[in-house]
Amino acid sequence: MRLSTRTRYGIRAMLELAENVGRGPLQLRIIARRQDISVKYLDQLMTILKSAGFVRSIRGSKGGYVLARAPEQIKLNDVFNCLEGPVVTVECTENENYCARAADCVARQVWTQVQEAVMAVLQSITFQDLVDRTKNNKSPDYQI
Amino acid sequence: MRLSTRTRYGIRAMLELAENVGRGPLQLRIIARRQDISVKYLDQLMTILKSAGFVRSIRGSKGGYVLARAPEQIKLNDVFNCLEGPVVTVECTENENYCARAADCVARQVWTQVQEAVMAVLQSITFQDLVDRTKNNKSPDYQI
DNA sequence: TAATATACTACTAATATCGTAGGAATTGGG
DNA sequence: CCCAATTCCTACGATATTAGTAGTATATTA
Ligand code: FES
Ligand code: FES
Secondary structure, eight states, X not given: OBOOHHHHHXXXXXXXXXXXXXXXXXXXXXXXXXXXXXXXXXXXXXXXXXXXXXXXXXXXXXXXXXXXXXXXXXXXXXHHHHHHOSSSBXXXXXXXXXXXXXTTXXXXXXXXXXXXXXXXXXXXXXXXXHHHHHHHHHOXXXXX | OBOOHHHHHHHHHHHHHHXXXXXXXXXXXXXXXXXXXXXXXXXXXHHHXXXXXXXXXXXXXXXXXXXXXXXXXXXXXHHHXXXXXXXXXXXXXXXXXXXXXXXXXXXXXXHHHHHHHHHHHHHTOBHHXXXXXXXXXXXXXXXX
């Protein structure tokens, strides 16, 4: 149950874009440098995020990436699902027919519980929330 | 974030032992047949569970495995940890020094939240709970 | 001693992860 | 028009992990 770098990098890249909203396109090169990720690898991740409709790209000079939707409309769960795949994949939670006695199986119930707990957290957080959290972290003056 | 068969099989094997408490040792062969797992593979899993102190083994004829502790004293979280490794491993949640700006990083905060959610579920369930659930599933007469 | 179990070690096929590499296509600016 | 910057696309490879298989040694009971 370890997260892939794909997911971790992808979400951090999305966060960079969320923080850059309103300032035009952000280049791979910049994101990669700020987040310490290989440009070429990030390149591939952005392709995934693009085809999933989370980001838009502007080609050519002065191009880059922007979020396709407002940061408050993108839940972490969506992006997670896109990069990491369905949360906690145990075949039988998705497909009743996978195991013979799925209806009674308590193990399956447990994995469903875990799955729902993870999804609840990720669904409750948007990228705007993360941007706000970052601001709070960076300006402790505003805290009591 | 997909569970390994190691974890899934291991927990199901532990559940078999929990259901067998008080009836002497249970053989690999039996567990493997009931849970549809390769005997030899299960063999290795039991070695892990044994060295972690969750089960005891009785060698030789009429031997087998028993739980090392009472089912109500073994939390799912313990066994999970032993088989799957630390819940949601993102290095920086464990090791502050892994990422440079770990203190401020909101991504890290998210993974910590997810981690805690999973652990909360797994820590709230013991093998005795699972045994009870199984009974309820198998005798719906007792339900209102 | 024979049958039944666990214990231990080694090997393997398949798959996924985490990149690296190179070049094609597109765009903006001089 | 040309150049630099940038995304787009495809292929490759090294490494690690997973999910077993296989064979043999050791212990126990009857
Ligand atoms: S239903 Fe799939 S493990 Fe029980
Ligand atoms: S601290 Fe590790 S990803 Fe931010």
